[in-house]
Every structure is written in C-alpha cells, then in structure tokens.
Amino acid sequence: MSEVPSDSERISALQTRRVAFYEEVSRRIDLMGTNSGILMDTTYNEIVEFINAIKECATNDERRQIMRDNAARNPYRLLEKYDLIVNSDSTRILIFKQRGGSALDSCQIVVKFSSIFDVVRQIHEVEAGNDHPKSKTLHKRVSAKYGKSIPRWICELFPDFCSICVRSRHRSKPKAGHQPILTRGMNVRVQLDIIDYQSMPDGPFKYVLDYQDHGTKLCQLRPLAHKSQVAVAQALVEIFCIFGPPSILQVDNGREFSHAASKSRRVPIDEEVLFVMLRLLF
Numbered sequence: 001m002s003e004v005p006s007d008s009e010r011i012s013a014l015q016t017r018r019v020a021f022y023e024e025v026s027r028r029i030d031l032m033g034t035n036s037g038i039l040m041d042t043t044y045n046e047i048v049e050f051i052n053a054i055k056e057c058a059t060n061d062e063r064r065q066i067m068r069d070n071a072a073r074n075p076y077r078l079l080e081k082y083d084l085i086v087n088s089d090s091t092r093i094l095i096f097k098q099r100g101g102s103a104l105d106s107c108q109i110v111v112k113f114s115s116i117f118d119v120v121r122q123i124h125e126v127e128a129g130n131d132h133p134k135s136k137t138l139h140k141r142v143s144a145k146y147g148k149s150i151p152r153w154i155c156e157l158f159p160d161f162c163s164i165c166v167r168s169r170h171r172s173k174p175k176a177g178h179q180p181i182l183t184r185g186m187n188v189r190v191q192l193d194i195i196d197y198q199s200m201p202d203g204p205f206k207y208v209l210d211y212q213d214h215g216t217k218l219c220q221l222r223p224l225a226h227k228s229q230v231a232v233a234q235a236l237v238e239i240f241c242i243f244g245p246p247s248i249l250q251v252d253n254g255r256e257f258s259h260a261a262s263k264s265r266r267v268p269i270d271e272e273v274l275f276v277m278l279r280l281l282f
C-alpha cells in the first residue's frame with residue numbers, strides 16, 4: 001500500500017514543480033524574446049499604474065500630461081487593449097478591454113508571468129472535475145478565461161510538469177489477442193527448430209533441422225543424426241555459407257541451442273575458425 005503524502009510533502013513537491021516549470025518557461029522566453037506572448041511582472045505593473053492614473057485624472061489637461069509622459073509605451077494602444085477593474089477590497093485586476101455591451105463576468109483577465117503556474121494549474125488540476133486536460137483542451141479553457149495572456153506553448157508545456165499526466169503517458173496500453181511479428185525481407189528473422197523423428201529414423205538420421213526465413217517463408221531442412229550442439233552448429237554453418245547469417249536467429253530454449261550460444265562459448269570468426277568450418281563442410 002502506498003503511503004499518503006503529508007501536507008508539507010505535497011507543498012514541497014508543488015514548489016519543486018513550480019521552480020522546474022518557471023526554469024523551462026524562462027529558458028524559452030530567452031529564446032523567443034518579445035515573441036513569447038507573456039507579460040512580465042514589471043510591464044504588467046507599469047500598465048496597471050498607467051491605466052489607473054488615466055482613470056483617476058480629473059481634467060483633460062492632466063490626462064494629456066499622463067499620455068505625454070507615457071509616450072514611449074504607445075499609450076493609445078494600451079488604452080485600446082486593456083482595462084482595469086477595482087474590486088471591493090480595492091485590489092486592481094487588469095483585463096482585456098471588452099466590446100460595448102459585453103457582460104462584466106465574461107471579461108478575460110490578463111495574467112502576469114509570476115501567476116501563470118497557479119492559473120494554469122487551477123484549470124488543469126482543480127477545476128472541471130480534476131480531469132487533467134491536455135494541451136488542446138487546456139488551451140481552449142485557459143484562453144476562454146484569460147484570453148491571449150497565456151499563449152498556446154504554455155498549455156503544451158504544462159502537462160510535462162504534472163506527475164499524473166507524465167505517469168499516464170508512459171503507460172503502454174495492453175493489446176488484446178495474439179500480436180504477429182511482421183518481418184520484411186530475407187535474412188531479417190529466421191526461425192530454427194528441430195523435428196524429432198526418433199520413432200521413424202531414416203538410417204542414421206533421427207532428427208530434421210528446420211530453418212525457416214520469417215519474411216520469405218523459404219524453408220531449409222537438414223537431416224541430423226544427433227541432437228547435439230555440434231551437429232546443429234555444423235548444419236547452421238552450412239546454411240550460413242549459402243545465404244549468409246540472419247540478423248535475428250529465433251530459437252526455443254532447447255539445450256542444443258541455448259547452451260551452445262552461451263557467452264563463454266562464443267568464438268570470433270577469424271581465418272583459423274573459417275578453415276575449421278570449411279574442413280567440416282567439404
């Protein structure tokens with residue numbers, strides 16, 4: 001039974017996730033520059049201050065002065081794009097400017113860099129039945145609430161930092177029924193077997209070595225007097241000298257195959273071995 005993590009363990013795991021996520025996001029922002037689509041905290045605060053000042057100014061002269069002071073920031077575009085809501089507890093929330101007639105509860109909130117993790121996590125893990133939506137659905141839900149302030153690449157990245165999503169992604173689905181092995185070409189996979197004819201021997205031969213190419217189904221048969229490792233190896237060398245050795249030689253766990261192929265018995269094929277092999281054949 002797995003132990004349930006304590007509250008402090010859960011908080012520290014969340015903190016580790018948050019740090020790893022922001023490291024990766026910062027790395028990507030550095031690469032993308034101004035194309036990242038993310039509003040950094042300082043810029044966010046400057047926009048909030050600017051719009052607040054415009055809203056609070058009493059005269060047109062005052063307003064013109066503020067616009068002049070912020071000329072470098074393209075003030076008309078900012079006023080066109082953003083708006084400010086002041087809550088009853090006087091906290092200020094930056095939103096995307098709504099078209100006239102839209103309900104206030106349908107507004108899209110602007111998210112700054114430091115809030116991205118909590119906002120996306122809320123939608124990914126807490127809201128909507130804790131169903132861990134993947135990039136496409138996550139982006140759809142996020143952009144419905146926060147508009148373009150959270151770009152698509154953030155939603156594609158976020159599931160990589162969720163342990164539940166990572167775990168479920170690596171689980172391979174079990175396949176029902178028999179799964180045939182598909183082989184293309186000759187000498188890719190060869191099946192080797194020995195058929196026992198001890199009940200009806202032909203002279204000294206009591207076994208037949210069945211060597212079948214899995215791709216082409218070409219079958220080679222060799223009579224064997226014994227089911228020994230030497231006899232099998234000799235028959236195989238003979239076949240390999242005609243067709244070449246296969247990439248995969250598939251056998252059962254019979255002693256005549258497995259013991260002979262053990263590591264301690266492996267011999268590199270040099271001139272001496274070739275000479276012995278040829279002498280065995282001819």
Ligand SMILES: [Zn+2]
Binds near residue numbers: 124132159162164165
């Ligand atoms: Zn998840």
